[in-house]
Amino acid sequence: MATIYDVAERAGVSPATVSRVLNGRSTVDGELVARVQKAVQELEYRPNAVARNLRRSRTTLWAVIISDVGNPFFTSLVRGVEDVAQRAGYSVVLCNTDEDIAKEGRYVSAALEEQMAGVIISVAGRSANVTRLIEAGTPVVAIDREIAGVQVDTVLVDNAHGAELATTHLLDSGYQRVACITGPRKVSTAAQRLKGYQRALRARGIAARDALVRYSDYREEGGYEAMASLLGEADPPDAVFVANNLMTVGAVECLVDRGIAIPAETGVVGFDDIPWAHLVRPSLTTVAQPTYELGRTAAMLLAERLAEPTRAPSTVTLHTQLKVRESSTRSAERPRQ
Amino acid sequence: MATIYDVAERAGVSPATVSRVLNGRSTVDGELVARVQKAVQELEYRPNAVARNLRRSRTTLWAVIISDVGNPFFTSLVRGVEDVAQRAGYSVVLCNTDEDIAKEGRYVSAALEEQMAGVIISVAGRSANVTRLIEAGTPVVAIDREIAGVQVDTVLVDNAHGAELATTHLLDSGYQRVACITGPRKVSTAAQRLKGYQRALRARGIAARDALVRYSDYREEGGYEAMASLLGEADPPDAVFVANNLMTVGAVECLVDRGIAIPAETGVVGFDDIPWAHLVRPSLTTVAQPTYELGRTAAMLLAERLAEPTRAPSTVTLHTQLKVRESSTRSAERPRQ
DNA sequence: CTGAAAGCGCTAACAT
DNA sequence: ATGTTAGCGCTTTCAG
Numbered sequence: 001m002a003t004i005y006d007v008a009e010r011a012g013v014s015p016a017t018v019s020r021v022l023n024g025r026s027t028v029d030g031e032l033v034a035r036v037q038k039a040v041q042e043l044e045y046r047p048n049a050v051a052r053n054l055r056r057s058r059t060t061l062w063a064v065i066i067s068d069v070g071n072p073f074f075t076s077l078v079r080g081v082e083d084v085a086q087r088a089g090y091s092v093v094l095c096n097t098d099e100d101i102a103k104e105g106r107y108v109s110a111a112l113e114e115q116m117a118g119v120i121i122s123v124a125g126r127s128a129n130v131t132r133l134i135e136a137g138t139p140v141v142a143i144d145r146e147i148a149g150v151q152v153d154t155v156l157v158d159n160a161h162g163a164e165l166a167t168t169h170l171l172d173s174g175y176q177r178v179a180c181i182t183g184p185r186k187v188s189t190a191a192q193r194l195k196g197y198q199r200a201l202r203a204r205g206i207a208a209r210d211a212l213v214r215y216s217d218y219r220e221e222g223g224y225e226a227m228a229s230l231l232g233e234a235d236p237p238d239a240v241f242v243a244n245n246l247m248t249v250g251a252v253e254c255l256v257d258r259g260i261a262i263p264a265e266t267g268v269v270g271f272d273d274i275p276w277a278h279l280v281r282p283s284l285t286t287v288a289q290p291t292y293e294l295g296r297t298a299a300m301l302l303a304e305r306l307a308e309p310t311r312a313p314s315t316v317t318l319h320t321q322l323k324v325r326e327s328s329t330r331s332a333e334r335p336r337q
Numbered sequence: 338m339a340t341i342y343d344v345a346e347r348a349g350v351s352p353a354t355v356s357r358v359l360n361g362r363s364t365v366d367g368e369l370v371a372r373v374q375k376a377v378q379e380l381e382y383r384p385n386a387v388a389r390n391l392r393r394s395r396t397t398l399w400a401v402i403i404s405d406v407g408n409p410f411f412t413s414l415v416r417g418v419e420d421v422a423q424r425a426g427y428s429v430v431l432c433n434t435d436e437d438i439a440k441e442g443r444y445v446s447a448a449l450e451e452q453m454a455g456v457i458i459s460v461a462g463r464s465a466n467v468t469r470l471i472e473a474g475t476p477v478v479a480i481d482r483e484i485a486g487v488q489v490d491t492v493l494v495d496n497a498h499g500a501e502l503a504t505t506h507l508l509d510s511g512y513q514r515v516a517c518i519t520g521p522r523k524v525s526t527a528a529q530r531l532k533g534y535q536r537a538l539r540a541r542g543i544a545a546r547d548a549l550v551r552y553s554d555y556r557e558e559g560g561y562e563a564m565a566s567l568l569g570e571a572d573p574p575d576a577v578f579v580a581n582n583l584m585t586v587g588a589v590e591c592l593v594d595r596g597i598a599i600p601a602e603t604g605v606v607g608f609d610d611i612p613w614a615h616l617v618r619p620s621l622t623t624v625a626q627p628t629y630e631l632g633r634t635a636a637m638l639l640a641e642r643l644a645e646p647t648r649a650p651s652t653v654t655l656h657t658q659l660k661v662r663e664s665s666t667r668s669a670e671r672p673r674q
Numbered sequence: 675c676t677g678a679a680a681g682c683g684c685t686a687a688c689a690t
Numbered sequence: 691a692t693g694t695t696a697g698c699g700c701t702t703t704c705a706g
Binding site: 351354357369390391394 | 675676677678679681682683684
């Protein structure tokens with residue numbers, strides 16, 4: 001591979017001048033610029049980014065740390081990040097933690113060692129890993145999930161509000177015993193969505209019963225099992241609010257397997273859309289999140305912080321939207337969609 | 338950030354010795370090892386990977402270049418790559434091209450400039466971009482799509498065979514005029530799947546008619562439009578084989594919008610599963626690909642080539658599987674699944 | 675077994 | 691405006 005010295009020699013200038021031409025910062029004589037560009041072409045010169053990064057002590061890599069690449073929620077989000085990153089001249093390194101804090105820790109170490117320019121993270125658990133990044137001065141944006149006790153730029157959705165809407169909608173549809181399947185205890189979205197569910201019940205003067213709440217893992221199998229467990233109750237629910245998309249699919253599968261009719265016997269609303277919710281029969285009522293926008297917003301916050309490291313961290317909350325479809329509406333009221 | 342010199346000083350040894358301890362290559366006196374480790378702990382020393390990469394002139398980054406992060410086919414594949422990569426000590430940089438050759442070119446440049454250790458790519462079009470990588474000596478593994486005229490490790494599925502099975506199955510189900518919606522002309526999988534479709538027709542002595550073939554873009558909207566176009570034919574099809582998952586969803590939506598019953602009036606088989614094909618009503622018959630295994634296999638090939646750069650390139654072909662569900666079986670024969 | 679020293683390729687003072 | 695030069699942090703000969 002040709003180096004900057006080879007180019008300099010061929011163009012009859014110093015390496016510094018080549019560097020100047022390449023980076024277009026300082027002003028260089030037009031004639032020299034032309035010679036350098038010609039030499040670059042002829043030698044098929046390609047700058048060595050590693051050397052540049054070492055010298056500048058910063059890279060053009062962003063780490064995006066998420067818990068499940070298989071979940072369309074996260075892929076849509078990553079896409080939002082990616083689009084902004086590319087435009088701003090950064091590349092995205094994808095890090096999949098499977099909700100595993102140790103794995104998250106390894107990725108944080110890698111981000112630190114690789115001197116990554118910034119990190120966008122949906123945290124798997126407590127804040128320890130994020131603290132390491134902050135102490136090292138790496139800009140961090142929290143996405144989807146809040147990080148307790150740490151001041152960082154954050155992009156969230158109105159989880160409690162969305163959950164409340166969903167639950168209220170089920171009650172409005174005439175369901176009496178509305179259950180909730182939420183996510184892992186440590187995850188902020190799980191807590192917030194549960195809180196919204198409870199708030200909706202309270203608003204109607206209904207006592208929240210622990211027997212109708214399950215904590216699960218945000219995975220399809222977890223949703224299936226939680227639903228099965230709810231159906232095992234002495235007084236089983238006639239509707240369920242499920243706190244993420246994959247668990248909703250699992251819960252629906254469980255109901256289908258048991259021959260329980262949706263929505264006639266049991267109503268279902270899921271938090272977060274799935275790509276083909278409208279093709280599923282009955283089509284699924286969901287609390288849709290602006291997933292792509294979440295990613296875009298986080299990326300823009302990161303880009304801004306990189307440009308202006310000292311400004312105070314901000315939290316952006318995006319809005320969810322209840323998409324009423326068939327799974328939550330008993331015969332009387334049909335959804336318009 | 339502490340450097341290797343700080344550690345050396347604190348441990349009372351030379352930087353070279355610290356390096357040896359850290360990399361565990363050369364044998365170092367036990368007492369010195371202990372002192373170095375202690376110093377590393379106390380200083381919370383973290384090696385600078387950028388400096389190491391420059392010195393070693395190689396990195397621990399892999400680029401995975403795909404055409405659509407939004408497609409579950411690719412995310413599952415990426416996950417397979419990721420799992421192997423992490424275990425082998427590499428990180429994965431995700432590059433989304435949107436089937437855009439210019440964008441692909443930019444990612445290839447980035448991979449070259451960042452001195453990435455290897456590239457796994459599902460090519461958007463012709464081989465020019467890949468040739469640049471090969472000329473620079475960067476190991477490349479082609480995944481999902483073949484690269485014409487270039488010798489590289491390759492992981493594919495039996496596209497023509499899968500398409501043939503799908504088409505034959507439709508004919509067996511009693512459909513007479515089976516159409517095909519395939520992908521972009523330049524993409525090898527589109528050609529292969531079309532070929533399998535044609536082969537199945539020929540085997541039954543049916544003439545393949547251009548009027549029943551559409552080239553589209555592997556996207557949902559493209560599938561919708563292609564289906565609409567087919568329905569506009571004087572003699573419209575009574576079944577369709579669709580060459581990827583997203584276009585299948587689009588085609589189904591089109592049929593639903595037109596009030597055409599699946600499978601009674603029109604049968605549908607798609608190539609590549611979608612995650613919730615069984616929840617869709619009618620559930621979708623698909624040619625399932627071992628997506629995760631595709632990724633895993635490509636990653637293993639890359640890891641092997643990195644370990645042994647001179648061995649001859651190999652091509653691995655994985656098998657598809659026809660999953661018969663409701664969308665392709667008229668009342669008489671019910672699917673068992 | 676350990677240390678000294680060179681150098682990976684680039685950029686940014688500094689000097690001219 | 692251009693060139694000279696030091697050095698980013700690490701690894702790896704080469705000596706000892």
